[in-house]
Amino acid sequence: MSTETLSAEAPATDETGEARHMNMIEAINSALDVMLTRDSDVTLLGEDIGYFGGVFRCTAGLQEKHGKTRVFDTPISECGIIGVAVGMGAYGLRPVPEIQFADYIYPGLDQLISEAARLRYRSAAEFIAPMTVRSPFGGGIFGGQTHSQSPESIFTHVCGLKTVIPATPYDAKGLLISCIEDNDPVIFFEPKRIYNGPFDGYYDRPAKNWKGREDAQVPDGYYKIPLGKARTVTEGDAMTILAYGTMVHVAESVCREKGVAAEILDLRTLVPLDIEAIEASVKRTGRCLIVHEATRTSGFGAELSALVTERCFYHLEAPVERVTGFDTPYPHSLEWAYFPGPVRIGEAIDKILSE
Structure with a gap:
């Protein structure tokens, strides 16, 4: 596959109109909103994602717009969240569970590795697990050992799981839509250090916001970025x-x-x-x-x-x-x-x- 470069001369547009500036949080929220609207099988679940809109506000306003049966809060049980999502996927839905921080995902590893990743193969494709597990990962907020880990290599080792990590708002939306429409389980890690702007790595220089950047010009509507393309x-x-x-x-x-x-x-x-x-x-x-x-x-x-x-x-x-x-x-x-x-x-x- 060849690489893809977003053109600086032609801002991305789609059938719904012009692109507009978004940070990564807004782009993720837009992707979820688009997919909830397009596909009645898409369902969001997780801790505090409904009324509160998520700890980083990525799901803000979605429960109010799409209802409590499409966007709902769960108990504080990561193994329960992921286990329920596996069952929902096998039933025919497209669940998008949120794990509040990547550090909390470990109680759900058995469901991800033993169930979600193997379901298509072990059932001879009679059942699939089309679920996208969203989770903020990495450091940058002084979260310490339990809010800052980067466990991506654990999931890249598991056959049957896909692992996706965006670096810009434009990519975040297009990749997330592709993940939700994919028929295999996907781990979608969101680098929280750049939710609100890119980061140059210096302690004494705050992260810039996304304003004025071409990769923060995000279409309001539906578009996809194919998985497996750098x-x-x-x-x-x-x-x-x-x-x-x-x-x-x-x-x-x-x-x-x-x-x-x-x-x-x-x-x-x-x-x-x-x-x-x-x-x-x-x-x-x-x-x-x-x-x-x-x-x-x-x-x-x-x-x-x-x-x-x-x-x-x-x-x-x-x-x-x-x-x-x-x-x-x-x-x-x-x-x-x-x-x-x-x-x-x-x-x-x-x-x-x-x-």
């Missing part, structure tokens, strides 16, 4: 940088400040992975840096590194490098040291270019 953020021949979620913006900021002409690929979906775009880019640049916020050992960067080495070994002019979170519990007071920030990313870029 996005070219910046073009260049110095090296390839692979990132997703918040780290896309941090890597872009570092390259801009250092004047490095890197080709940054926003993976957007980890499973399915756009390995063709990755391979083409690395073979062209000869160098590769991987950046993610999750811990280093067994992180998704390890899989990316292996794939790049297997497919591009004779084109590499330097070893593949990774900049990641540390192999420690997520720190509260030292959150900004844990983040892969400009200093560590900049050092990795210098090391690769010196080879």
Whole structure:
């Protein structure tokens, strides 16, 4: 599959009219609203998503508009939320359960791994689990160990699950619609550090808002971004940088400040992975840096590194490098040291270019 770049000259539109500015929260809310309106089988469930509109307000106003049978609150039971969603999907609905923070998803792993991921195969496709599990993930709000984890690699290891992570409002809406319409279970992780604006990685510089950015021009109506297709953020021949979620913006900021002409690929979906775009880019640049916020050992960067080495070994002019979170519990007071920030990313870029 080839990469996709959102044109700066032609703002995205669809059959319902012009695009308008949205942050990522508004784009996710718009996607849910569109799908609730288009498909009577779509149902939202989770803790505080109804009357309250979600802890980050992603579902604000949807219960009032679509009713309590389409958007409803659940008990504080993640295994119950996901287990119910599996049954709803097998029955023929398209549930979109919300797990309030990705750190809370672990009680539901058995339902996700043993039931949702295997249902199509074990029933010879008689039943499916077309469910999209939404959850904020990653750090950036001083949430400490129980509100800041990045567990994406756990789910990429499970056959039958798809894993999607947007980095812009435009992508968030288009990818979420594709996830909801997909017939397989999807984990949709929302990087909460960039809900309200992109983030350059500096502790003493607040995140900017999304205003004025082309990737925050979001159509009001229905549109889809196919799963398994990466996005070219910046073009260049110095090296390839692979990132997703918040780290896309941090890597872009570092390259801009250092004047490095890197080709940054926003993976957007980890499973399915756009390995063709990755391979083409690395073979062209000869160098590769991987950046993610999750811990280093067994992180998704390890899989990316292996794939790049297997497919591009004779084109590499330097070893593949990774900049990641540390192999420690997520720190509260030292959150900004844990983040892969400009200093560590900049050092990795210098090391690769010196080879």
